Amino acid sequence: MNATAPKGRGRPKVRPQALAGQAPAAREKPADKEQRIYAAIVDRVMEQRLKPGTRLPEAALCELFGVGRTLVQKVLQRLAHDHIVELxxxxxxxxxxPSREDVGKLFEARRALEAAVLPLVAAHASRADYASLRRQLRKEQNAMHRYAQSEWAGLASAFHLRLGELSRNPMLHRYLAEIISRCCLVVALFQPPGNATCEHDEHGRVVDCLEAGDVAGAQRENDRHLRDLEAHLQLVEEDTDLSLADMLGLPGRS
Amino acid sequence: MNATAPKGRGRPKVRPQALAGQAPAAREKPADKEQRIYAAIVDRVMEQRLKPGTRLPEAALCELFGVGRTLVQKVLQRLAHDHIVELxxxxxxxxxxPSREDVGKLFEARRALEAAVLPLVAAHASRADYASLRRQLRKEQNAMHRYAQSEWAGLASAFHLRLGELSRNPMLHRYLAEIISRCCLVVALFQPPGNATCEHDEHGRVVDCLEAGDVAGAQRENDRHLRDLEAHLQLVEEDTDLSLADMLGLPGRS
DNA sequence: AAACCTTTAATTGTCGACAAAAAATCCCCG
DNA sequence: CGGGGATTTTTTGTCGACAATTAAAGGTTT
Structure with missing residues (x-):
């Protein structure tokens, strides 16, 4: 028996994957431990380093973050409630x-919710808010032109997230945040690497309409933008059903 | 020392309140235990038997439902995430x-969300759906005329909830459900008993517009209905701060 | 060789235990 | 008689322990 080909019985051991970036050096407030773990996992999902389908065993997370299973379970519970993980x-x-049907419903909900948020943004946003929005927009374009995809994906999401924040409504903001994080998941699932949607400053046009007081126009532009985004997804899914059907439909010659 | 006036040291013992209706007679699926507890508490809140501010100690819930603290904590976690309880x-x-400001934001979110849901309802609803909606409406009116307030409150909420369901979008449905349950909380908090808002079939008018294909009209009617509901809340809050201010502002004569 | 059964380890579900924090009471002192 | 601490009790935060379930590999039979 050698190490490369374990011949022992039972289930093969799975090696805990590298996940946590920073180790907890000093003692921290006990209340924020949970938030730290939650944020760490969400961030990894948002930047698409944790791909859909990746297993997240509790014991591994316990070792990685240096906490007990109770904490990890609480975090997983929250992540499941936000549909970031499946339990x-x-x-x-x-x-x-997410399944293909889920994706449709997800984008439908996103369009509806953002359309509902935009009037509130127009009503509440000050000039300084628009200025910071523009600043963020420039950073986004910068990243896009540098082909820094993983960074760009985060920034593009951040724009929509900021819209939710500017609505000054905590609940709608939270709902939008949840939907956007799920959309990142979908992009990671259906969009092979390197295939970035080259958007022609669609975000900028939304801000233009908003700042000009044209709420309906902003809604229209944003709706179109989101439909574009959805349409550019490669709707292919490496499903077990598909391969099974192939194997059954064609009598194998091997 | 007698039982009516405990003179022992330390914190006074709190008596677990009657909360759980049915005892778990036979063994049940371990997966549904959590759901049962969650539903039990939500139901009590919706029918306003559990009033805002009521303490929910874990140990009491453990005894009442016959489970360990882990389960209770999981349920409380979920309830907190839905803003049913405060943790x-x-x-x-x-x-x-909810504070007075929360209430404003809550109703704002509800108006925005329901307005976003109505077009989807109009797009997806079949004739049978409208029929069942009408049936539900009649039950609601019946309860109202019988002055069965607690029942009516549940049915009135059920109407809006059903609208979310008819949007055929699970996410929007869930969000609306969360907001509506919070609204029930608010009503319980700000509306003294017996002061029911006598609504003149405002729900019916929404359905009328919807069935006639007039989405904008339905949105207008529903928006007005919700503003009415909010306006009828008695914006008085028996806060500890208020009574404290009273005591400090007026030099007590007793 | 394919299908079935057995064995084994991984993994979660649930619980009680212990420590820490908070609140209410009592005691002491002015 | 009132205020400030010490004390006790309650209550939550967190953890490891044990049982139950699931998945995977090995072995066996046809």
Whole structure:
């Protein structure tokens, strides 16, 4: 028996993957431990380093973050509530894998919610808010032109997230944040690397309309933008059903 | 020392209140235990038997439902995420007490969300759906005319909830459900008993517009209905701050 | 060689235990 | 008689322990 080909019985051991970036050096407030773990996982999902379908065993997370299972379970519970992870009974939690139907409903909800948010933004936003929005927009374009995709993906999401924040409504902001993080998941799932949607400053046009007081126009532009985004997804899914159907439909010659 | 006036030291014992209706007779699926507890508490809040500010100690819930603290904590976590209960560090969880500002934001979010949902309802609803909606409406009116307030409150909420369901969008449905349950909380908090808002079939008019294909009209009617509802709240709050201010402002003569 | 059964380890579900924090009471002192 | 601490009790925060479930590999039979 050698190490490369374990011949022992039972289930093969899975090696805990590198996930946590920073180790907890000094003692921290006990209340924020949970938030730290939650944020760490969400960030990894948003920047697409944690791909959909990745298993998240509790024990591994415990070691990585240096906490007990109770904390990890609480975090997983919250992540599951936000549909970031999928929680199956008596099975490992996995990063959520939305189905094709889910994606349709997800974007439908996003369009509806952002359309509902825009009037509030127009009503509440001050000149300084628009200025900071423009600043963020420039950073975004900068990243896009540098082909820094992973960074750009985060910034593009941040724009929409900021819109939710500018609505000055905590609940709508939270809902939008949840939907956007799910959309990042979908992009990671359906968009092979390198295929970035080259957007021609669609965000900028939304801000233009907003600042000019044209709410309906902003809604129209944003709706079109989101539909573009959805349409550019490569709707192919490496499903087990598909391969099984192939194997059954064609009598294998090997 | 007698039982009516405990003179022992330390914190006085709190008696667990009657909360759980049915005892778990036979063994049930372990997966649904959590759902049962969650639903039980939400129901009590919706029917306003659990009033805002009521303390919910974990140990009491454990005894009442016959489960360990882990389960209870999971449920409380979920309830807190939905803003049904408020979870303060190292303190008992209490049924949420939204502030006056929260109420404004809450109704703002509700108006925005329902307005966003209505077009989807009009797009997806079949004739049978409208029929069942009408049936529900009649039950609601019946309860109103019988002055069965607690029942009516539940049915009135159920109407809006059903609208979310008819949008055929699980996310928007869930968000609306969360907002509506919070609104029930608010009504329980700001509306003294017996003061029911006598609505003149405002729900019916929404359905009329919807069935006639007049989405904008439905949105207008619903928006007005919700503003009415908010306006009828008695914006008085028996706050500890208020009574304290009273005591400090007026030199007591007793 | 394919299907079935057995074995084994991984993994979650749930619980009680212990420590820490907070609140209410009592005691002491002015 | 009132105020400030010490004390006790309650209550939550967190953890490891044990049982139950699931998945995977090995072995066996046809």
């Amino acid at each position: 199956r009974p008596n099975r490992s939690a996995i990063v959520a894998m | 303060r560090p190292n303190r008992s969880a209490i049924v949420a007490m």
